[in-house]
Amino acid sequence: MEEAVKEIIRLGHGSGGRLTNELIHKTIKKYLTNDILDKFLDSAVLVMPDSKVVFTTDSYTVKPLFFPGGDIGKLAINGTVNDLVMLGAVPLYLSLGLIIEEGFLMGDFEKILQSIADAARLCNVKIVTGDTKVVDKGKGDGIYINTSGVGHLINDFAVDIAGICPGDKVLVNGYIGDHGAAIICARGIIEFESRVESDCAGLQSMVKELLEAGVKIKFMRDPTRGGLATVLTELGEHLPYSIVIEEEVIPVREEVKSICEFIGFDPLYLANEGKMVAVVAGSDTEKALEIMKRNPLGKEARIIGQIEKGRERKVLMKTVIGATRIVEMMLEDQLPRIC
Amino acid sequence: MEEAVKEIIRLGHGSGGRLTNELIHKTIKKYLTNDILDKFLDSAVLVMPDSKVVFTTDSYTVKPLFFPGGDIGKLAINGTVNDLVMLGAVPLYLSLGLIIEEGFLMGDFEKILQSIADAARLCNVKIVTGDTKVVDKGKGDGIYINTSGVGHLINDFAVDIAGICPGDKVLVNGYIGDHGAAIICARGIIEFESRVESDCAGLQSMVKELLEAGVKIKFMRDPTRGGLATVLTELGEHLPYSIVIEEEVIPVREEVKSICEFIGFDPLYLANEGKMVAVVAGSDTEKALEIMKRNPLGKEARIIGQIEKGRERKVLMKTVIGATRIVEMMLEDQLPRIC
Numbered sequence: 001m002e003e004a005v006k007e008i009i010r011l012g013h014g015s016g017g018r019l020t021n022e023l024i025h026k027t028i029k030k031y032l033t034n035d036i037l038d039k040f041l042d043s044a045v046l047v048m049p050d051s052k053v054v055f056t057t058d059s060y061t062v063k064p065l066f067f068p069g070g071d072i073g074k075l076a077i078n079g080t081v082n083d084l085v086m087l088g089a090v091p092l093y094l095s096l097g098l099i100i101e102e103g104f105l106m107g108d109f110e111k112i113l114q115s116i117a118d119a120a121r122l123c124n125v126k127i128v129t130g131d132t133k134v135v136d137k138g139k140g141d142g143i144y145i146n147t148s149g150v151g152h153l154i155n156d157f158a159v160d161i162a163g164i165c166p167g168d169k170v171l172v173n174g175y176i177g178d179h180g181a182a183i184i185c186a187r188g189i190i191e192f193e194s195r196v197e198s199d200c201a202g203l204q205s206m207v208k209e210l211l212e213a214g215v216k217i218k219f220m221r222d223p224t225r226g227g228l229a230t231v232l233t234e235l236g237e238h239l240p241y242s243i244v245i246e247e248e249v250i251p252v253r254e255e256v257k258s259i260c261e262f263i264g265f266d267p268l269y270l271a272n273e274g275k276m277v278a279v280v281a282g283s284d285t286e287k288a289l290e291i292m293k294r295n296p297l298g299k300e301a302r303i304i305g306q307i308e309k310g311r312e313r314k315v316l317m318k319t320v321i322g323a324t325r326i327v328e329m330m331l332e333d334q335l336p337r338i339c
Numbered sequence: 340m341e342e343a344v345k346e347i348i349r350l351g352h353g354s355g356g357r358l359t360n361e362l363i364h365k366t367i368k369k370y371l372t373n374d375i376l377d378k379f380l381d382s383a384v385l386v387m388p389d390s391k392v393v394f395t396t397d398s399y400t401v402k403p404l405f406f407p408g409g410d411i412g413k414l415a416i417n418g419t420v421n422d423l424v425m426l427g428a429v430p431l432y433l434s435l436g437l438i439i440e441e442g443f444l445m446g447d448f449e450k451i452l453q454s455i456a457d458a459a460r461l462c463n464v465k466i467v468t469g470d471t472k473v474v475d476k477g478k479g480d481g482i483y484i485n486t487s488g489v490g491h492l493i494n495d496f497a498v499d500i501a502g503i504c505p506g507d508k509v510l511v512n513g514y515i516g517d518h519g520a521a522i523i524c525a526r527g528i529i530e531f532e533s534r535v536e537s538d539c540a541g542l543q544s545m546v547k548e549l550l551e552a553g554v555k556i557k558f559m560r561d562p563t564r565g566g567l568a569t570v571l572t573e574l575g576e577h578l579p580y581s582i583v584i585e586e587e588v589i590p591v592r593e594e595v596k597s598i599c600e601f602i603g604f605d606p607l608y609l610a611n612e613g614k615m616v617a618v619v620a621g622s623d624t625e626k627a628l629e630i631m632k633r634n635p636l637g638k639e640a641r642i643i644g645q646i647e648k649g650r651e652r653k654v655l656m657k658t659v660i661g662a663t664r665i666v667e668m669m670l671e672d673q674l675p676r677i678c
Contacts, residue, residue: 014400014676016564017669021573041498042560043395043426043488053392056382057434057487061353061472087382095396097485099438131485133400135676139480144472146436148396148487149382159380221381225355234360330356337353337474 007106014100014134023132027106031113032096036128044128046093050152054089056080057148063337065108065142067186069197072145073115075273075339080147081123081202082222086276088157088211091123091204095148096130101140112143123202125149154211160218161238167282168218168307170243173206173275173292174251174300175199176228180270181256183338190262196255201274206295215288216281223277224339226330229268231277232315233329242314245305245327269330271338279307346445353439353473362471366445370452371435375467383467385432389491393428395419396487402676404447404481406525408536411484412454414612414678419486420462420541421561425615427496427550430462430543434487435469440479451482462541464488493550499557500577506621507557507646509582512545512614512631513590513639514538515567519609520595522677529601535594540613545634554627555620562616563678565669568607570616571654572668581653584644584666608669610677618646
């Protein structure tokens with residue numbers, strides 16, 4: 001018995017002609033529709049609440065495209081939303097640039113569009129402009145997605161790393177390394193029974209709550225590629241102080257620890273897709289922690305360290321056995337194509 | 340004698356770790372630098388002159404990466420600039436998303452960065468935020484580029500296709516099909532002595548001049564993928580009139596005609612990267628033409644047709660031999676990966 005012929009993406013779907021038109025109107029429009037996008041112009045006209053606009057871009061090349069807890073579509077929305085959010089913005093509008101490999105299954109494409117639509121709704125952003133290109137078979141890897149985003153600033157927030165001083169606290173909103181660990185399992189690098197799910201999520205509501213409550217956040221960043229260690233070492237390079245974190249209090253799931261031990265990875269460098277690291281004024285720490293813990297994405301929020309005088313530009317970690325180790329910047333990723 | 344080892348892009352350059360940092364600071368920064376980008380944040384904070392923001396995105400997958408008259412970098416700037424310009428915007432800021440294939444020559448990467456820098460300067464836009472991903476060898480085709488752009492509206496311009504009426508004129512700013520023809524030659528599809536150059540250029544100054552002079556433009560679009568025919572057939576679908584163009588007056592270079600005859604292509608469907616098609620109120624036509632002709636990109640501007648009553652939703656072409664032919668929407672591109 002022959003299998004039914006599955007519909008696939010053809011080169012012509014990226015041609016700008018009738019097939020592109022069909023793909024947009026019959027397929028993409030089923031999932032993505034709003035008053036601005038439906039005008040089908042090459043650009044969108046947006047009315048912003050404020051003349052200050054936050055603008056960001058990210059391309060997503062994650063492998064595999066589908067993994068426990070998400071897929072490339074969900075990632076492409078939440079990742080770019082989080083980049084805006086980390087600058088203190090309310091994300092409003094996203095663009096969607098698709099580079100699809102010829103022969104990609106239409107069914108998989110539609111699953112990804114559904115994820116994009118769901119994530120955009122949850123993050124309260126509109127996809128207002130897009131572009132579809134198709135590349136020859138063997139010149140891509142299923143699908144690559146670029147999303148760019150615009151948003152407006154909450155309370156005129158600005159990152160203020162010059163204001164960071166000893167006594168400020170370092171917070172994270174929950175378990176680190178879940179996304180990286182989920183990708184490791186999804187790639188079949190190891191066989192592991194209890195599969196960890198990616199933490200892929202948009203942080204817009206939590207950050208909005210923190211900023212609207214007046215919490216003095218001096219720095220925040222989502223620890224994606226390169227993980228917590230990379231965010232802290234990069235920040236450390238700009239500080240005349242040291243950042244001291246405590247291994248014991250950094251939240252890491254037991255399964256993630258096991259996965260890391262098994263393959264010799266360090267959870268500090270594993271990617272996260274729904275986490276934030278924040279440096280908060282010491283006096284605001286308790287308020288910040290309380291607000292984070294009230295949010296579904298911050299139940300396991302913790303103070304993991306603080307800014308201290310001396311040994312400038314260094315990130316130090318007090319280990320569980322009582323030693324102090326320097327946290328180094330990673331040379332190459334432990335795991336390429338994580339996002 | 341051994342050849343010197345050429346520097347290449349490695350997977351680690353997209354890891355988010357030290358190699359990414361090096362690529363940004365030692366290579367990219369040499370070519371792209373401005374007060375906003377140099378903050379090296381994940382997002383840029385822009386101060387817009389107006390609360391109305393025009394936003395667009397495009398991915399570039401052109402093959403080959405280098406062609407007569409340009410390369411993928413020049414294309415990625417001018418193409419996105421033109422998408423903004425066609426909505427009546429002054430382009431201000433661009434994002435730059437790079438997806439590079441492992442093993443890509445660093446020298447070629449730097450050539451592309453130089454083109455990006457040059458084109459951005461000519462178009463008077465700043466690249467304010469970016470992202471670099473590296474995919475495994477064999478999962479890309481050298482480099483793919485996404486640029487998204489934001490701009491602000493000139494004179495509160497809005498496309499007004501509902502206002503299009505019989506007597507309105509259709510204008511183009513010069514020879515059509517040059518980009519498509521240049522790509523055909525660059526791919527070696529045919530051997531052709533007089534190589535045509537791509538028309539790749541940003542249209543921001545010409546459109547600004549037209550709008551500031553108060554020319555009543557009811558519609559404008561850059562005829563890229565699918566060419567002039569695609570822009571007109573798509574517009575035709577939304578009009579209760581017909582669009583009648585005259586083959587004899589459509590400017591096509593002799594070389595481009597020869598190339599098309601040789602391989603059975605139609606210049607009407609060939610891509611352009613520095614052209615605009617505009618529908619202008621009949622009474623403003625002479626003024627529009629004069630302004631276009633004064634601009635270096637509009638020396639060969641022409642009125643190629645007009646809006647007429649009857650035979651609605653159709654694009655008709657009066658041919659040089661006196662017949663009238665229906666211009667159809669193209670099914671698949673004559674040439675994939677043209678931009």
